Amino acid sequence: MxxxxxxxxxxxxxxxxxxxxxxxxxxxxxxxxxxxxxxxxxxxxGRPADVLAAAGAAADLLVLGSHGHSRVRHTVLGSVSEDCIRKATCPVVVIPVPIDQPRQTAEPVLRN
Known part of the structure; x- marks a missing residue:
């Protein structure tokens, strides 16, 4: 890529x-x-947030994915989703990127 x-x-x-x-x-x-x-x-x-917010002007709903960056990276790079929430004239839904969680067992494993 x-x-x-x-x-x-x-x-x-x-x-x-x-x-x-x-x-x-x-x-x-x-x-x-x-x-x-x-x-x-x-x-x-164009700037992604501007283009998406403009597209949302004719939409009933704007659905975006979130990359889930860390707070430091978010501060440095900004957030397209956050910018769209501020600029869009329609409702905005942000879908978080799934984070792989370790599977939990039904009962804890005890080790002696």
């Missing part, structure tokens, strides 16, 4: 790169979860 800085490119090249990445991620999700519902996708240039 390609993330991070890229060499100097034209906006149309970046849009093409983003479209390919989006298509690949949607296909991977469909393979993992099955395609039980259609997914509409569109690449839009």
């Amino acid at each position: 390609e993330y991070g800085p890229v060499a100097a490119t034209r906006p149309d090249q970046e849009a093409e790169r983003a479209t390919k990445l989006l298509t690949r991620e949607i296909q991977a999700l469909a393979e993992r979860r099955g395609s039980a519902f259609p997914v509409a996708a569109e690449v839009i240039e």
Whole structure:
């Protein structure tokens, strides 16, 4: 997966790169979860929170995923979800990323 800085490119090249990445991620999700519902996708240039809040203006509900960053990282990087909550004119639901918890047994294991 390609993330991070890229060499100097034209906006149309970046849009093409983003479209390919989006298509690949949607296909991977469909393979993992099955395609039980259609997914509409569109690449839009802009700050993520601004673009999502604008899309929410015509929506009944805006649903976002949370990455669950640590408090320090959150302070440094900010939060798209938090920004959307402030800017959106429709209700916003943030779904937390599941954290793998160790399985607990029904009864504690006693060791002597």
